[in-house]
Amino acid sequence: GSVLKMAGVSECFNIGSIVACKTCYEKEIEGEVLAFDPQTKMLILKCPASSGRPSRNDVHMVNLSMVSDVQVKREATAPLEPPQSLNLQRLNTRVRNQIEEKKRLVTALAAGVSPEGQKLFLTITKTINEATWQGPNIVVWNTVTISPPYTAENVKGPTDSKAYLHIRKVVEKHTKDMAAAEASSRVSGASSPSAQQQTSSSPGPVTATQPALQQQAASN
Template sequence: MEIMAAVNECFSLGSTVACKTCFKQEIEGEVLAFDPQTKMLILKRPASNNRSSLNDVHIINLALVSEVQVTKEVNNLPQVPLSLNLQKLNIRVRNQIEEKRRLVKALAAGVSPDGQKLFLAISKTITDIAWQGSNIAVWNSVIITPPYKLDNVKGTPEKAVSHIKKVVEKYLKDQAMSESTPTVGLLPEASPVQL
């Protein structure tokens, strides 16, 4: 693997850099940060979901990059200081930690992978969700028992049960579709973080 000489130099904030990873993925973006000791480069580019209020942020280990090229050099610092929304990042960290705790609790209870996936699917839209042993409890009133199918959704009020059944039904349809769709390639591409 050959890394170009630019890696040994510093990248200027605001410059545009193009990289080719060892997985042949090409990433080009604006330099947010560079640590020459660890050879870690942080690039910002427009959001992959086309939302103008968001950006994709790639953290790149230059030790795993086959090509690096500065496509646009910026010698003076940008007029507007670059900053990250620390409050938003802290909330995301707390949410990720809580999600990992829930997964650990599910693993300790011996919950099947299907149950874990359903739990995560529901938790994306409903935050009042918890494990009760191997059962999924939503709003403390709706319980989903193994094997986590539509017939396993019980509780009150009926409106809440009906809503959760729709969520479970959508999840089961999505799972069936994803299992019938062949996957392409052996290695997943790195997914960017959106801020």
């Protein structure tokens, strides 16, 4: 009860203050207050990065109804703006979009999307959020479409637009990277005994097809 009462007083959590929390799972979180929403009892803290990189920070969303202890280690001294409320509508929209994207991915798999298409989609979505499936086709920014077999020639859209040119470059680089990876796996595979055995047995079928080729040439 005391925690909730404390959470209802926004002055306890001025932006820029250093706050330490202990969750009901006995996990301790200490960081700088970025935002506080008294309606949802959500406190957002910026903490040093767990990776140790000084240029990065971890951001924790703390539900104060699940906290056993809260202490303000240092109050913010500079004049600050009122705490920002969480944009719940934006968060809900993001969740809905992710659910829709999962549904589209299932639809794409049901439409028989090849592994190449799936790999290209993952490559695109590493840097571009606005990519989705329409059946077996990948649609980026609602303007550029990539259809099977997902090569640069299969990129369709306004050819003079930046979006089209950028996506075409992404597809070209992805295709080269995949070809290089496949070539390196072939080289490593050729050194294995099973691959050598397979290679040595391959002349049989090749010579067997030669009479057929000669016969075809004669008939022409």
